[in-house]
Amino acid sequence: MINHVRSVVLDVAAPLALFYGLRSATGDTTALVVSMTPPALNAVLTAVRQRRLDALAVAVLAGTALGAVAALLGGGPRELLARGAWFSAPAGLWTLATLFRRQPLTFEVTRTLLPHRATLMDRLWATDGRFRAAWRAITICWGAAALADSALRIVMAYTLPVAVVPALDSVLTIVTIVVLQVPTHLLLRRSGHWRSLFGRPAATTG
Template sequence: MTAPAGLFRTLVLDIGAPLALFYGLRGAGTGDTTALLVSAVPPAVTVVVTAWRARRADALAVAVVAGTVLGAVAALLGGGPRELLARGAWFTAPAGLWTLATLLRRQPLTYEVTRTFLVHRATIMDRLWDTDRSFRAAWRSITICWGVAALADSALRLVMAYTLPVAVVPALDTALTIVTIVVLQLPTHLLLRRSGHWHSLFGPSA
């Protein structure tokens, strides 16, 4: 799947569909818990289908499904809609920990993900990784930023889930996702520019 196709899928299935289902069902008179349960289906299905096509399920995919299932079980056992609203935190917390844990591997998660999307730059990325210490250090620092941000994101989602009106949290969750991704572009680009290799990956010639 190309990067634009992946972005389109994320916007439609992982962001647009859950919001449309939740607010559409709620507007039709459906209870908050039922609306949240139904709105959790598209992202979970996307993860399952992606894992099936790849013939493997990575840790982040498992975290998404586990968070959805645990939230649903907690809600159905009487916990109410707020447990479902907190499922985002159950995903971002493990995601943050996993991201930081990949610092112990030869190549951290942010490097691997970026290399997957920049297929036409994979060769130069591999060469720079093998030969340039500042390039490796930049990606490790980027990974720390993304991991810490995911943990902070998780804490904020828990606060929103248990303190704000149920009706506003799904929209705020989505806004938080977008803001977090956009804000994290700043340290990512600054660290790559400092390493001297930003143009090698994202410049006009790339």
């Protein structure tokens, strides 16, 4: 719970507060660069806690570095606003690419998030074809959504007023994650394994 709260604060609330708090004094470009630091800090804290640097942390840190370089080289605020696509486009391609691995990315991430279900998930993956098919379909949904997200962020960055894009970026992130829960849970229900993963454990008697 604490980690989720920290992520919301550092990845969503703090960047927005910094951007809208600084832009009138520093200008859009500087405010955008400064607003990239809380997510980078969260990526570092997560890496320290987990004692490893995962792909998402690398992407966040790389995006922050590229954004800073772009600003130093004279890049305008719209180029910095489009940096969201630097995350979602590669993430979408990588998600789809994991379909060719033994286990797709969405399965691996969910297994990490549900450590108390890891053994069950491993057993179902090894023995149930419908379970494997569900996770491959879920992976396609998430990968395709990330690519669509990337395209939409680029359109917003270059067509909408600069002042409204950071807020819309955050809204888009939340909406995308919420909407993707629908096919994820629907596909797991159709496979017959939603309850075993997300339902309450059966009460024991005696």
